Structures are given as structure tokens and as C-alpha cells.
Amino acid sequence: MPPLLPVALFLLPYCFPRGGSSHLRQGLLLLKTDFALRLYRSAAAGSSGTNFVISPAGVSLPLEILQFGAQGNTGRQLAGALGYTVHDPRVREFLYAVYAALRNSSQGAEMELACTLLVQAGTPLSPCFVEQVSRWANSSLRPAALSEPDSAIIQASGGTSSWTTGEGLGGPAWEQVSATSAQLALLSTVTFQSTWQRRFSSTDSQLLPFTCAQGFTLQVPMMHQMAEVNYGQFQDSAGHQVQVLELPYLENVASLFLVLPRDKGTPLSLLEPHLTARVIHLWATRLRRARMDVFLPRFRIQNQFNLKSIFRSWGVIDLFDPLKANLKGISGQDGFYVSEAIHKAKVEVSEEGTTALAATALLLLKRSRIPVFKADRPFIFFLREPSTGFVFSIGRVSNPLK
Structure with a gap:
């Protein structure tokens, strides 16, 4: 030893x-x-x-x-x-x-x-x-x-x-x-x-509401895909419920790790103090494959x-x-x-190429039976290498239009 x-x-x-x-x-x-x-x-x-x-x-x-x-x-x-x-x-x-x-x-x-x-x-x-x-x-x-x-x-x-x-x-x-x-x-x-390993389709992007950190709602360009993703629901040490989604890039060289409060009334300022290295590692190891409708705003x-x-x-x-x-x-x-x-x-996160905001609400209704991950409120993201957990960048999105 x-x-x-x-x-x-x-x-x-x-x-x-x-x-x-x-x-x-x-x-x-x-x-x-x-x-x-x-x-x-x-x-x-x-x-x-x-x-x-x-x-x-x-x-x-x-x-x-x-x-x-x-x-x-x-x-x-x-x-x-x-x-x-x-x-x-x-x-x-x-x-x-x-x-x-x-x-x-x-x-x-x-x-x-x-x-x-x-x-x-x-x-x-x-x-x-x-x-x-x-x-x-x-x-x-x-x-x-x-x-x-x-x-x-x-x-x-x-x-x-x-x-x-x-x-x-x-x-x-x-x-x-x-x-x-x-x-x-x-x-x-x-x-x-x-x-992306599975690219967002530009024809599926549409303007959808996003509730900003200040409480007001904006219409923002929201990307969409239906795919097999790594997903889990957890709670932090203070009892706040979160959804965690991992979106892989091509050949799994890296992934975008998203942490989203389940309750729209939970500000990120309540979650951030309870994020620790061990918590992130635990969540990452407990994600499970799931077929989901994923909605993610473009942001820069x-x-x-x-x-x-x-x-x-x-x-x-x-x-x-x-x-x-x-x-x-x-x-x-x-x-x-x-x-x-x-x-x-x-x-900068976007679907590939020029986007066309052409989808309608019919798309949401048609796929409503599939579990949905919708980042329509502030969230935290990590750009990380999945096999080692090495973090390239970390940040939060409070208003995708800014």
C-alpha cells in the first residue's frame, strides 16, 4: 500500500x-x-x-x-x-x-x-x-x-x-x-x-418562453431534439430538487453537463453554495440513459x-x-x-448552421408522452471531459438573449 x-x-x-x-x-x-x-x-x-x-x-x-x-x-x-x-x-x-x-x-x-x-x-x-x-x-x-x-x-x-x-x-x-x-x-x-453527437435540427427550433432570473418571461430561440441522453433527478444537501442532463459531443470527446432546478421558483443562488466536487461526481455516476425531448436555448x-x-x-x-x-x-x-x-x-452553444424558427406547438403536443427536459429557466452548465470529469468551463445562463 x-x-x-x-x-x-x-x-x-x-x-x-x-x-x-x-x-x-x-x-x-x-x-x-x-x-x-x-x-x-x-x-x-x-x-x-x-x-x-x-x-x-x-x-x-x-x-x-x-x-x-x-x-x-x-x-x-x-x-x-x-x-x-x-x-x-x-x-x-x-x-x-x-x-x-x-x-x-x-x-x-x-x-x-x-x-x-x-x-x-x-x-x-x-x-x-x-x-x-x-x-x-x-x-x-x-x-x-x-x-x-x-x-x-x-x-x-x-x-x-x-x-x-x-x-x-x-x-x-x-x-x-x-x-x-x-x-x-x-x-x-x-x-x-x-x-453534438446528435445534432439539433434547425427546423425544430422555435421561440418559446424562458423565465429569467429576475422573474420576467422572454421569448427565446429554443433548440429541440428527441434523443437518448444521460439524465437524473437529485436533491442537494439543502433538499433542493434538480434535474441533471448530459449532452455528449461527437465521439464523446466532451459533454455539456446541465443542472436545472425542478422548481421555477428556486433561484440558482440557492443551489450554488451546495455544489461540491463530490456531489457533481455522484450525480455524474448516477445518470441513466433515457429517451427524452430536450429543449435548450441558444446562448453566447x-x-x-x-x-x-x-x-x-x-x-x-x-x-x-x-x-x-x-x-x-x-x-x-x-x-x-x-x-x-x-x-x-x-x-457559444447553438444547433449547427443557420437556424430557421419554423416549428409549431403541434410538435410539443405530438411528443408530450415522452419525458421532457426543458431548460426554460436559469441553469448551470459544465463543459467537461466525461471519462475523467476534467472541467474545461463552468457557468450559468440567466438570460439567453443577453
């Missing part, structure tokens, strides 16, 4: 269970999901009733890379925020395998998680740090003239940073980072583009955040302090610190 992780990991929210590699894998995936939920709650705080999306994968990747260069208190604070440390060889080996699997895009799907480290020309780097970064999640180092006035704005266009269910949607996303005095810049991209959400205040509230303080940051592992020198942490996320 392998030993528990070293004492250096005492900051973990809960310990990895004893046992073989499968127990370690489950423990790490729960930690990853826990990070996603903490990030979602922290970033969404104060914006109740609005559309929202954030990519935990795009936020955790730069923090993992910074761990390779962080030492002392800075390293401990990063481990506390992530819930794990990449310095543990078992954690490193597991994440190597997960990130390698994500790079293997299948036919009809594009999936990539990557990070580019832009380095000021002439900045010395530790060979060990360079090797670790170059092996991490399709990451790379690239020389750049960051200190020149003309290079004050860095534009990274390595991926679309969008999640799209139809071909031809999305496009390049441009991250702008102020770098007038920078020596290093970390830019992460998360790309996922695919079609884009958010941008400065993550400094979130990380500071989590105890990551030294990283942003030029006098306290300890990133000597990057080059063996003092002076490196993080001045800004900007995150931009976008999600």
Missing part, C-alpha cells in the same frame, strides 16, 4: 485516499473539480442573476507552471490555492497523462489546453525550469521583446478560446497584457470546438476578469508583491513577480 502524500501537501482541502493509482486519480479529479467550483463561486460573487462563464482549466494551468519556479511561502500559497502541488511526482505523472489525452483530438473535434511563456530577450532561465515547462500540457517558451515600447501590448492568438457546438462559429480570441516592464508573460489558451456568453483579488482572497498574496514574491526557480534570481492576472472566457 503506497504511503500518503508528503507533509508538504497539508494545505489540501482533503487528503488523497489510500490505495492504488485509481484512488489517486479520483482524488486529484475531485481536487480539480473543487478548484473549478471555488473559482466559479469567487468570480461570480456579486453578479447573481447574470450570465457567467469561466474556464478553470485556463486559470489553473499558469498557476501549475508558476509552481515549478515558486519557492518558500510563494510556493506554499500556490499549493493552497490549487489544492495540490506539481512537485509531487505522482501528481505530476497523473497530470502528464491527463493533458496528453486532451491533446489527442479526434475526428470532428478540436481540443487543446496550452500555455505560452513569453520571455524577455536576454533573461536567463534555469535549465530545469525550461525542461519542466516544455513538457507541461503542450506548453512552450518563446523569446519576445517585452521591454520595448512598441511591444507593450502582447496579443496571443494561439487558440480560439471558444467552445462551439456548430461549425463556423467562434473565432480568434485576443488577450492583451500590459508588459511595459515585464520580463516574463504567461498566456494560457483553452480551445474546444465540436459538433463572454466574460473577462482580473483574478488578482480572487487569488488574494484565497491567500495567494506574495505572488503579486515585488518585494515578497519568491520565483527564484525560474532563473535563480530575485525580481520576478506577477503584476496582473487577466482571464477571458467565452462559450
Whole structure:
């Protein structure tokens, strides 16, 4: 029986269970999901009733890379925020395998998680740090003239940073980072583009009522399909009833995991505090195949955040302090610190191609005997890899028209 992780990991929210590699894998995936939920709650705080999306994968990747260069208190604070440390060889080996699997895009799907480290020309780097970064999640180092006035704005266009269910949607996303005095810049991209395993028919889309978070009702373009889906009905620790639906993408490379209150009078603000990694994992394992009428609104959400205040509230303080940051592992020198942490996320969900709102209420009556999942009120969504539970993005839809 392998030993528990070293004492250096005492900051973990809960310990990895004893046992073989499968127990370690489950423990790490729960930690990853826990990070996603903490990030979602922290970033969404104060914006109740609005559309929202954030990519935990795009936020955790730069923090993992910074761990390779962080030492002392800075390293401990990063481990506390992530819930794990990449310095543990078992954690490193597991994440190597997960990130390698994500790079293997299948036919009809594009999936990539990557990070580019832009380095000021002439900045010395530790060979060990360079090797670790170059092996991490399709990451790379690239020389750049960051200190020149003309290079004050860095534009990274390595991926679309969008999640799209139809071909031809999305496009390049441009991250702008102020770098007038920078020596290093970390830019992460998360790309996922695919079609549904069973596509929504554009001729079945129609205008249907959606009750928004504020209580008023709008007519919104609602997609429809009748299909075999993974479905379940559960209740959270406070007794709130929810419906959970999983819609797979082509070849099951990912799925859209939807959490919908059964009662239209239950706001998402009552559900969100009770969502935990273990609850999500439990629900996902208890879904059952069912033939259903599925109604899902088209939606498009884009958010941008400065993550400094979130990380500071989590105890990551030294990283942003030029006098306290300890990133000597990057080059063996003092002076490196993080001045800004900007995150931009976008999600777009649609049936493929141009839609035609041509269906009538007769369609609903004809299929009324089949169980119905109708997302006609605010819901929470996860874009995740179904075999591992790895969360690409998490968000909520409060008003599909915004």
C-alpha cells in the first residue's frame, strides 16, 4: 500500500485516499473539480442573476507552471490555492497523462489546453525550469521583446478560446497584457470546438418562453431534439430538487453537463453554495440513459476578469508583491513577480448552421408522452471531459438573449 502524500501537501482541502493509482486519480479529479467550483463561486460573487462563464482549466494551468519556479511561502500559497502541488511526482505523472489525452483530438473535434511563456530577450532561465515547462500540457517558451515600447501590448492568438457546438462559429480570441516592464508573460489558451453527437435540427427550433432570473418571461430561440441522453433527478444537501442532463459531443470527446432546478421558483443562488466536487461526481455516476425531448436555448456568453483579488482572497498574496514574491526557480534570481492576472472566457452553444424558427406547438403536443427536459429557466452548465470529469468551463445562463 503506497504511503500518503508528503507533509508538504497539508494545505489540501482533503487528503488523497489510500490505495492504488485509481484512488489517486479520483482524488486529484475531485481536487480539480473543487478548484473549478471555488473559482466559479469567487468570480461570480456579486453578479447573481447574470450570465457567467469561466474556464478553470485556463486559470489553473499558469498557476501549475508558476509552481515549478515558486519557492518558500510563494510556493506554499500556490499549493493552497490549487489544492495540490506539481512537485509531487505522482501528481505530476497523473497530470502528464491527463493533458496528453486532451491533446489527442479526434475526428470532428478540436481540443487543446496550452500555455505560452513569453520571455524577455536576454533573461536567463534555469535549465530545469525550461525542461519542466516544455513538457507541461503542450506548453512552450518563446523569446519576445517585452521591454520595448512598441511591444507593450502582447496579443496571443494561439487558440480560439471558444467552445462551439456548430461549425463556423467562434473565432480568434485576443488577450492583451500590459508588459511595459515585464520580463516574463504567461498566456494560457483553452480551445474546444465540436459538433453534438446528435445534432439539433434547425427546423425544430422555435421561440418559446424562458423565465429569467429576475422573474420576467422572454421569448427565446429554443433548440429541440428527441434523443437518448444521460439524465437524473437529485436533491442537494439543502433538499433542493434538480434535474441533471448530459449532452455528449461527437465521439464523446466532451459533454455539456446541465443542472436545472425542478422548481421555477428556486433561484440558482440557492443551489450554488451546495455544489461540491463530490456531489457533481455522484450525480455524474448516477445518470441513466433515457429517451427524452430536450429543449435548450441558444446562448453566447463572454466574460473577462482580473483574478488578482480572487487569488488574494484565497491567500495567494506574495505572488503579486515585488518585494515578497519568491520565483527564484525560474532563473535563480530575485525580481520576478506577477503584476496582473487577466482571464477571458467565452462559450457559444447553438444547433449547427443557420437556424430557421419554423416549428409549431403541434410538435410539443405530438411528443408530450415522452419525458421532457426543458431548460426554460436559469441553469448551470459544465463543459467537461466525461471519462475523467476534467472541467474545461463552468457557468450559468440567466438570460439567453443577453
